[in-house]
Amino acid sequence: MSKRMRIVHTTEYRYRVPVTFGVHRVLMRPREGHDIRITEASVEVVPRASVDWLRDIHGNSIAMITFLEPSALLRIHSDLIVDLNEARLMDCGIAGLAREYPFQYAADEQIDILPFRIPSYPHDGERLLEWLRAVYQPGTVVNTLELLQRLNTAVFDTIRYAWREEYGVQLPCETLKMGTGSCRDYAVFMMEAARHLGFAARFVTGYIQMGEGQHGATHAWTEIYLPGAGWRGFDPTNNKMAGAEHVAVAVTREQEKASPISGSWDGPPDAFRNMHVVVRVEAA
Secondary structure, eight states, X not given: OEEEEEEEEEEEEEEEEEEEEOOEEEOOSOOOSSSEEEEEEEEEEXXXXXXXXXXXXXXXXXXXXXXXXXEEEEEEEEXXXXXXXXXXXXXXXXXXXXXXXXXXXXXXXXXXXXXXXXXXXGGGHHHHHHHHTTTOOTTOOEEHHHHHHHHHXXXXXXXXXXOOOSSSOOOHHHHHHHOEEOHHHHXXXXXXXXXXXXXXXXXXXXXXXXXXXXXXXXXXXXXXXXXXXXXXXXXTTTTEEOOTTEEEEEEESXXXXXXXXXXXXXXXXXXXXXXXXXXXXXXX
């Protein structure tokens, strides 16, 4: 199944007086491959700037923006048309050795996936393992895909969605304590829980197309590596597997490296006024 989607993402930072900007690192270009193809793309930047592209260690496309003049407005506007082919995950796509859990990853994959199996928050391990007892009982044999879907649902049931403007994510133990979080917090919680079960998991940032009449949004979810099926997305915020409405922009071992825009500015301490973000994800 294929579809065409338009993604418009505008971020504005406003200042009380002109300030000088350092180089900014921007994630805004989807990860192209057999499932996503960019057919049109444009980027507009205010103030005047040069834009250079590179690929990071994970293969993400990074725009490095060097500003050429001071300004009281920083505006980055991206307009994309993408074609998507939905990759369906069938249980038979998972290699025989991994269809039932627990299983061992093949020896020739162990080195490559090792970083994605190591928890990012080891001090939260005891609390997470306690929470996981309701999802999986050690010593039992279960269908791998059913276990991951059960985990996805358990995260969805544990956390109540709350929009957060603060930078970064909550620690998994904080999310458990408060019982609320943004999509970033859902994704990190799912990622850490999967790692404590022995899976290779990574953080994904991108866009999601919402229901009719809604504009869509930036979003975060989790990908888990399944032998034979590859990296597959799980969206605990919406209690579903990632599908044709999800457009991945970046994948990372830790969410700090997946910030859409990062950079610096130099000016009076009280110069910053506000930030405004508009995202539209719609059929094209």
